Amino acid sequence: MNAAAIEQRSRAQVAVEVVGQTGSTNADLLARASTLEGPVLLVAEHQTAGRGRAGRSWLSAPGDSLTFSLAWKFDLPLQQLAGLPLAVGVALADALSACGVQVQLKWPNDVLKDGSKLAGVLIETQAAPGGGIWAVIGIGMNLRMPDDLEERIGRTVAAAPWLARMDRDDLMAALLASLAAALGEFRQAGFGAFSARWNRLHAWPGRRVSILDNGAVLHDGIAAGVDDSGRLLLDGAEGRITVLAGDVSLRTREH
Incomplete structure (x- = not known):
C-alpha cells in the first residue's frame, strides 16, 4: 500500500x-x-x-x-x-x-x-x-x-x-x-x-442473548439495542437493565 x-x-x-x-x-x-x-x-x-x-x-x-x-x-x-x-x-x-x-x-x-x-x-x-x-x-x-x-x-x-x-x-x-x-x-x-x-445495524435485535465474563453468565435476556451512552439494553425476567462495555462476550441462545 x-x-x-x-x-x-x-x-x-x-x-x-x-x-x-x-x-x-x-x-x-x-x-x-x-x-x-x-x-x-x-x-x-x-x-x-x-x-x-x-x-x-x-x-x-x-x-x-x-x-x-x-x-x-x-x-x-x-x-x-x-x-x-x-x-x-x-x-x-x-x-x-x-x-x-x-x-x-x-x-x-x-x-x-x-x-x-x-x-x-x-x-x-x-x-x-x-x-x-x-x-x-x-x-x-x-x-x-x-x-x-x-x-x-x-x-x-x-x-x-x-x-x-x-x-x-x-x-x-x-x-x-x-x-x-x-x-x-x-x-x-x-x-x-x-x-x-x-x-x-444491530445483528441480534429481539434475540435472546447471554452476557458472559470469562465463561460465566452475568446476564440473560432479550437484546433491545443500545442507549445514547453505548450501553446494551437487555430485557430480562426482572425488567430492562443496561450493560456497560467491558470484558464480556455476547452469545446468542436458543429460545
Missing part, C-alpha cells in the same frame, strides 16, 4: 504511514502517543502480534486482511469515550456499504457479515501531555480467509472477497475517510449521534 495515495484519496487531515510488518500497530502508536502532534493512521501489511479485546490474539495472514490503527486525540473525559467502539463500528459499516458489502454490528466491538465476524475493534487510551486523551483505535478486517487460518482461529469467520479484489489504497482511503468523519462527529456530539444508526 502507498501512504501518500491513501492520504490524498481519503481527503482526511490524517498523516498516513505504511509498514511492511510489525508486531502491533496499536502498541506502536501507544508508544509514540506522547510525541504525536496530530492524528496518525498506521497500516501494517502484516501484523505478527495483533491484539483483540480481553487479551485475545488477532490472527491474520499476509495479504488476506487489513490491520491498522488510528491515533486520535479527544478533549473529553475518559467516561465519555465509552461509546467510541460502537461509533467506530458504524463508521466501518458505512464505508463497507458504500463499497458494496453489507454488514451488521455486534455489541460492543464486532462487525459481522452473514452472522460471522468480519472485523474487530480494539481501542486503547493514553493521557496526552498537556491534557486530553489519545485514543488508539485498532482494527483488523478479514478480506480472504484461508482454511488453515480459520482452523487456527477455531471458529467460523467471515471474509469479503469483493473487498479483496479492490485496490487496497482505495479501500483504505474509504475506511479512513469514514472513520475521520465519524470521530469528528463523536468529538462534537458523543455517541448519542450514532445510537439510532447502530441500532439499525
Whole structure:
C-alpha cells in the first residue's frame, strides 16, 4: 500500500504511514502517543502480534486482511469515550456499504457479515501531555480467509472477497475517510449521534442473548439495542437493565 495515495484519496487531515510488518500497530502508536502532534493512521501489511479485546490474539495472514490503527486525540473525559467502539463500528459499516458489502454490528466491538465476524475493534487510551486523551483505535478486517487460518482461529469467520479484489489504497482511503468523519462527529456530539444508526445495524435485535465474563453468565435476556451512552439494553425476567462495555462476550441462545 502507498501512504501518500491513501492520504490524498481519503481527503482526511490524517498523516498516513505504511509498514511492511510489525508486531502491533496499536502498541506502536501507544508508544509514540506522547510525541504525536496530530492524528496518525498506521497500516501494517502484516501484523505478527495483533491484539483483540480481553487479551485475545488477532490472527491474520499476509495479504488476506487489513490491520491498522488510528491515533486520535479527544478533549473529553475518559467516561465519555465509552461509546467510541460502537461509533467506530458504524463508521466501518458505512464505508463497507458504500463499497458494496453489507454488514451488521455486534455489541460492543464486532462487525459481522452473514452472522460471522468480519472485523474487530480494539481501542486503547493514553493521557496526552498537556491534557486530553489519545485514543488508539485498532482494527483488523478479514478480506480472504484461508482454511488453515480459520482452523487456527477455531471458529467460523467471515471474509469479503469483493473487498479483496479492490485496490487496497482505495479501500483504505474509504475506511479512513469514514472513520475521520465519524470521530469528528463523536468529538462534537458523543455517541448519542450514532445510537439510532447502530441500532439499525444491530445483528441480534429481539434475540435472546447471554452476557458472559470469562465463561460465566452475568446476564440473560432479550437484546433491545443500545442507549445514547453505548450501553446494551437487555430485557430480562426482572425488567430492562443496561450493560456497560467491558470484558464480556455476547452469545446468542436458543429460545
